[in-house]
Amino acid sequence: MSSTAFSRARSEEQRAARAAAILEAADAMLRETTVGEISLNELSRRVGLAKSNVLRYFPSREAILLQLLDRETRAWLDDIESRSSEPLTDAIAAAAAARPVFCDLTASASGVLERNVSGEVAADYKRASLASSDRLARLAGFDGLESPGGLIFVGAVMLAIGGIWASSQPTEGMRAAYAQHPELRPFRIQFETAVRELVATTLAGLEARGLR
Incomplete structure (x- = not known):
């Protein structure tokens, strides 16, 4: 255009x-x-x-990417809902693995994207995040963000996706090190598996504590 x-x-x-x-x-x-x-x-x-x-x-590059993150998050939640026949932990992990743009934006949200935005842009983004977070909590069987367990669960899922994505995208040098030195291969993270296991562990912990 x-x-x-x-x-x-x-x-x-x-x-x-x-x-x-x-x-x-x-x-x-x-x-x-x-x-x-x-x-x-x-x-x-x-x-x-x-x-x-x-x-x-x-108003900024970051404002563009935050709006794109909101769109990607809602599409990710739609994907989770479409996988209703799968275990929730599998659906969350698979839907994230299928959306690398969502994962990259999530990994960059707090450390990069929230750093150069106005109060108005920040408020709009956080309101959208609240709606998506409440939706995710309800998909997991919590009473939205009103329940302590729901809030903990959502925080853990988003931290897992962002943190694991960043760790599972090694540089060329790191890939070479892993290939040449077998003892370093435990540091190679399989994104979908790691997310699924961490989400499952979080849910088990919340259930054990009576928060779900």
Whole structure:
């Protein structure tokens, strides 16, 4: 889409279409690279806008990625619901493994994406996160975030996905070390298996404590 086409838009529908195009461009970039390697300049080039025009729709790179994270989180929850015939722990892990963009954004949320946003953007993002978190807690049989167990469960799941994803994506040097030194291979983490086991352990612990 050209910058000329963008410059002519006036209606709310056209503005929404531009914002959606920016999100789609960011999504496409994340399928090729990582959060840390995405620049606003390259994103602007991909979507066919000057950087100043992109900033009319999103106040920062991080604001774009937080909105994309909300969209990815809701799609992940939809995927979990579609796997109702599977054990919950399997569904959570498999749905996450199928969505690398969601995992990368989750791994970067608190340490990167929340660092360069306004109070308004932060509040919108956190409200959306509350809704998704409550939905996840209810999918697991808790009384939403109103229950202590539900809050603990959601926190553990999101920490597991973000932390395990970061640890399961070794650099080229680390991959070479693992391949050359068999004693280091226990450090190679299989993402889906690790998430499933940690979620299962969390649920077992909450049940043992009478919180589920």
